[in-house]
Amino acid sequence: MRHSNVREEGATAQAADGISGGGADAPGAVPPPRGGRAARRAAGRRTRKGRRRVLRWVSSVLSLLILGTAAGGYLYYRHLNGSIKTDPLNLGETKLGGSKPNSFGQTPLNILLIGSDARNDAANQALGGATETFDGPPLADVQMLLHLSADRTNMSVVSMPRDTMLMMPKCTEPNGKVHPASKGLVQTNESLQRGGPGCTVAAWTELTKIPIDHFMMIDFKGVVSMADAIGGVPVCVEQNVHSRTRTGEGSGLKLEKGETKIQGETALQWLRTRYGFEDGTDIARTHAQHQYMNSMAREFRKNAKLTNPVKLNSLAQAAIDAMVVDPGLNKIDKLYDLSMELKKVPPGRITMTTMPWVYSTKPGMNGRVEPLAGEAEDLFRMVREDIALDGKGSGTPAAGASPSPGSPATPSAPAQPTTAATTAPASSPAKIAVSVRNATGGKDGAEAKVKLRATDVATLLNGKGFAKATADTQTGAEDATVVRFATDAQAADAAAVATALGLPATALQKTDEVSGIVLFVGKDWRTGNAPTPPPPAPTVAPTSAHALNGDNDKACMPIQEGFTW
Numbered sequence: 001m002r003h004s005n006v007r008e009e010g011a012t013a014q015a016a017d018g019i020s021g022g023g024a025d026a027p028g029a030v031p032p033p034r035g036g037r038a039a040r041r042a043a044g045r046r047t048r049k050g051r052r053r054v055l056r057w058v059s060s061v062l063s064l065l066i067l068g069t070a071a072g073g074y075l076y077y078r079h080l081n082g083s084i085k086t087d088p089l090n091l092g093e094t095k096l097g098g099s100k101p102n103s104f105g106q107t108p109l110n111i112l113l114i115g116s117d118a119r120n121d122a123a124n125q126a127l128g129g130a131t132e133t134f135d136g137p138p139l140a141d142v143q144m145l146l147h148l149s150a151d152r153t154n155m156s157v158v159s160m161p162r163d164t165m166l167m168m169p170k171c172t173e174p175n176g177k178v179h180p181a182s183k184g185l186v187q188t189n190e191s192l193q194r195g196g197p198g199c200t201v202a203a204w205t206e207l208t209k210i211p212i213d214h215f216m217m218i219d220f221k222g223v224v225s226m227a228d229a230i231g232g233v234p235v236c237v238e239q240n241v242h243s244r245t246r247t248g249e250g251s252g253l254k255l256e257k258g259e260t261k262i263q264g265e266t267a268l269q270w271l272r273t274r275y276g277f278e279d280g281t282d283i284a285r286t287h288a289q290h291q292y293m294n295s296m297a298r299e300f301r302k303n304a305k306l307t308n309p310v311k312l313n314s315l316a317q318a319a320i321d322a323m324v325v326d327p328g329l330n331k332i333d334k335l336y337d338l339s340m341e342l343k344k345v346p347p348g349r350i351t352m353t354t355m356p357w358v359y360s361t362k363p364g365m366n367g368r369v370e371p372l373a374g375e376a377e378d379l380f381r382m383v384r385e386d387i388a389l390d391g392k393g394s395g396t397p398a399a400g401a402s403p404s405p406g407s408p409a410t411p412s413a414p415a416q417p418t419t420a421a422t423t424a425p426a427s428s429p430a431k432i433a434v435s436v437r438n439a440t441g442g443k444d445g446a447e448a449k450v451k452l453r454a455t456d457v458a459t460l461l462n463g464k465g466f467a468k469a470t471a472d473t474q475t476g477a478e479d480a481t482v483v484r485f486a487t488d489a490q491a492a493d494a495a496a497v498a499t500a501l502g503l504p505a506t507a508l509q510k511t512d513e514v515s516g517i518v519l520f521v522g523k524d525w526r527t528g529n530a531p532t533p534p535p536p537a538p539t540v541a542p543t544s545a546h547a548l549n550g551d552n553d554k555a556c557m558p559i560q561e562g563f564t565w
Contacts, residue, residue: 096212179199240564241564353379355376432493453525461501486516
């Protein structure tokens, strides 16, 4: 992973409490306590406290964005442009072309937030942790998708647990190095090792089918520097805590019950602590990290010291040093514009969720999780269709037009080319070559493919004027019918095919997996002249997503039995 800019100092870091691999510190492992019998909290625990993980990194990112532009300081901080580190946005083969405008001309925005535990420079190694992880491959231990609604009235955030097991897509680095698609399930945080954050974006794209417009990858060294500059960050624990096992493992964090303002070494200990929080797992550590981030963001908002130009300069530099972004955010003015858009949403309309998940029952997957069938897709669909997760609907998108409560801010729209680079009109149907593949068995393969289905649909296209539509002997496996194409020049023609069949814009995908325009007839179109319409989209996030409203500032970490004093 190589970042293009003035200096290349290693990507980002997320301080960790020991090793990120196997052994007692492996994901899902629970340590022995300092003394007495350890009581592991229920493995499937999903309490309100577990819901807090999302807001913390989101709030931190918002703070990072506005630091260098607060108090009219935009021009002063233009010198930071040369310090912004960038990496390619998407290294995968499936390119969704960015978010599309709704019928009112408003465009939603999707940003993937990544926290890495890389320790490949002196500053990050100084944060401590297991020395054997120094200069090792980074892991994307924090992954959250921030969705800003098209009308800017609400924001949704979806967090993915770091122990989620996924099929990894093929990722190709700019230098041509290829990371083949995985043949089995891979832990999602390993995506960063497959070429950088662009492969993490690719993995999210494959799973969710949500077009991701930007990413921001963040490390802890800058976060800690900013915390010290504002005089510390308040955190809360439900009981006295000391993170130290009888075998000497743990961060060494020692705090009294209640709220404490932490900075410096104590702040680093908090960010590393797993042993002693909740059930002693990595998920517990993530909850604590996000409590810290959210609290730090509140301090930014209210701390009068931020009007001091010297403080602002230091904080802005720390923020830039802590981030790697995609090329679309490679200038201070772009970050400024983004921050202005994000600030339009009041905290009460920010909804934080965790991807619905279930513990994997597959061999060797102890402690790992997988997306919860049905409910995870419901959450992804709400984001794709720009439906507010809080069930309150959207604001007024245009004069005289107001979506009903709970309805999508983006009304159903016909398919459009998936890339802004495409300006040429579509060819006439008779000139568009379309290959039709039978994918009616679905991804799970539970049903046999419908015989001659590709021939039937090719004949249907012929009747609509697509004389060059032919049935392909190759097949596929898709739950929903999709039109894939290979190049920007084919985008308009692919959209014409989708429109002729009544397919939505989400059915269009640019990918390197095909050479021309290919229609995959999915499980949703086993019979008839049109795919089976999907059921109505949910109007509120599923309960398994454990939604938390952004106004909630009462987070306090529960303590694992055996780690109190």
